[in-house]
Amino acid sequence: MTTIELTKDNFEQVITSSPMVIVDFWAPWCGPCRAFAPTFERSAQAHPEVVHAKVNTEVEQELAASFNIRSIPTLMVFRDQVILYSEAGALPANALESVVTQAKALDMDKVRAEIAAQQSGQDPSSGH
Numbered sequence: 005m006t007t008i009e010l011t012k013d014n015f016e017q018v019i020t021s022s023p024m025v026i027v028d029f030w031a032p033w034c035g036p037c038r039a040f041a042p043t044f045e046r047s048a049q050a051h052p053e054v055v056h057a058k059v060n061t062e063v064e065q066e067l068a069a070s071f072n073i074r075s076i077p078t079l080m081v082f083r084d085q086v087i088l089y090s091e092a093g094a095l096p097a098n099a100l101e102s103v104v105t106q107a108k109a110l111d112m113d114k115v116r117a118e119i120a121a122q123q124s125g126q127d128p129s130s131g132h
Contacts, residue, residue, distance in 0.1 A: 007048050007056045012067045018057060019082050024107060025055040029071070029078040031062045037077045040094035047100050054104060081107045086115060 010018060010027060019025055028044050030037035048056035061068040061076055071080065074092070081089035081103060088107050095103065 007045060007058050010057045010059045010067070011064055015059075015067060018055060019085055022055040022082075023084060024053075025057055025082045026104065026107075027080045027082065028056070028058045029061050029068055029073045029076050029080070030058055031060060031076055033062070034076050036094045040077050043095070043097045043100055046097065047104060050101075051104055054108070079103070083107055083110065084112050084116075086112070086119065088115070 007028075008018070026044075026047070028037075028040070030041070032038075044056060044058070048054075059067055061073060071078075071090075076092070077094050078090065078092045079095065079100075080087060088110065089103055
């Protein structure tokens with residue numbers, strides 16, 4: 005699978021209809037973004053079950069602003085509409101592979117329980 009372009013018009017539909025989405029926030033003028041692009045494309049081909057998507061921050065300024073993107077490239081991993089990872093900087097191939105593998109291995113029921121506990125002000129490790 006190749007990467008897809010995300011816009012404010014299709015972003016929500018892609019995130020909600022896909023179990024896992026990795027989003028690369030980039031811009032055409034950004035050297036590190038262009039250098040990272042082939043690594044991102046190879047990851048898309050290696051993991052066809054994971055949607056790899058790109059947001060051109062020059063065109064989609066509103067979308068970038070809604071996620072508080074301050075530097076690019078920024079990589080964001082969504083699983084079941086939950087942001088599991090958000091970091092600025094181009095990753096080497098082995099680090100990107102590690103992020104994908106770890107995100108795929110997470111127990112999302114546990115993640116949702118931890119989020120619910122944090123939102124209610126409880127410590128999820130206490131069991132209360």
